[in-house]
Amino acid sequence: MASALINVPPRARRGEIIEIKTLISHAMETGYRRTQLGAPIPRDIIRLFVCTYNGTEIFRAELHPAIAANPFIVFSTVATESGTIQFQWTGDNGFSVTESASITVD
Amino acid sequence: MQRLTSRRQFLRVAGGAVAGLGTVMAIRPARATPAEMQDAIRKVVGSARITPGKVTLELPPLIENGNAVPLTVSVDSPMTDADHVKTVHVFTEKNPQPNVVGFHLGPRAGRARVATRVRLADSQTVVAICQLSDGTFWSASADVVVTLAACLEGGVGI
Numbered sequence: 001m002a003s004a005l006i007n008v009p010p011r012a013r014r015g016e017i018i019e020i021k022t023l024i025s026h027a028m029e030t031g032y033r034r035t036q037l038g039a040p041i042p043r044d045i046i047r048l049f050v051c052t053y054n055g056t057e058i059f060r061a062e063l064h065p066a067i068a069a070n071p072f073i074v075f076s077t078v079a080t081e082s083g084t085i086q087f088q089w090t091g092d093n094g095f096s097v098t099e100s101a102s103i104t105v106d
Numbered sequence: 107m108q109r110l111t112s113r114r115q116f117l118r119v120a121g122g123a124v125a126g127l128g129t130v131m132a133i134r135p136a137r138a139t140p141a142e143m144q145d146a147i148r149k150v151v152g153s154a155r156i157t158p159g160k161v162t163l164e165l166p167p168l169i170e171n172g173n174a175v176p177l178t179v180s181v182d183s184p185m186t187d188a189d190h191v192k193t194v195h196v197f198t199e200k201n202p203q204p205n206v207v208g209f210h211l212g213p214r215a216g217r218a219r220v221a222t223r224v225r226l227a228d229s230q231t232v233v234a235i236c237q238l239s240d241g242t243f244w245s246a247s248a249d250v251v252v253t254l255a256a257c258l259e260g261g262v263g264i
Contacts, residue, residue: 017216032202059215062223063209066201066225068174068256074221077214 012079046091161246225256
């Protein structure tokens with residue numbers, strides 16, 4: 001099973017810009033490689049990453065085969081209110097992983 | 107004598123034909139060309155004008171391993187409701203596909219700075235294009251030298 005690492009500060013001041021780092025284990029098979037016998041290895045990548053903050057989408061990334069294995073994405077958001085930040089990765093062969101992190105905003 | 111000459115001529119012509127065939131076959135590698143990159147950019151941008159500036163694309167200039175190259179794009183933008191970055195797209199010239207990644211941001215990002223790790227198949231030019239909330243497009247490019255290419259190494263195990 002795929003595992004994801006998420007780095008969200010647990011606590012932030014209202015209006016502060018926080019940096020979010022995400023890493024998920026995935027081979028990101030490009031579809032351009034072949035086995036030693038010459039058979040093509042089919043594409044298997046994560047195509048979409050979406051981040052929502054208390055249900056509102058704040059960030060989205062469309063990934064292509066040129067993204068390195070174990071996609072690592074860093075972005076930022078403004079800490080507006082306490083709640084949960086949810087992350088979803090979806091891709092080929094029905095790949096779908098959802099993770100969440102909670103944040104307290106004072 | 108006459109026969110020998112014709113045989114020699116035949117070999118010369120045949121050899122030339124084989125060499126020519128080889129050249130034709132070598133011309134079409136499975137990689138995006140600068141023209142394909144322009145097509146991919148036009149698909150995202152449409153007919154709008156792209157102005158160099160505002161965008162900063164950070165990539166190491168010399169890359170030992172093209173399989174995981176840190177890439178950071180930042181845009182000079184206040185990120186307010188009235189003036190913010192909507193999208194950031196990254197393209198390459200010589201990867202098998204010109205598209206690398208498309209980021210969608212909004213005023214809630216606070217800061218227009220995103221980072222990821224990419225694969226680069228060859229020494230080439232990488233282009234980042236951002237769309238601002240007023241509809242204008244801005245770009246930056248970086249030339250990189252890749253010593254160990256991604257994607258195209260020999261086969262993996264069976």
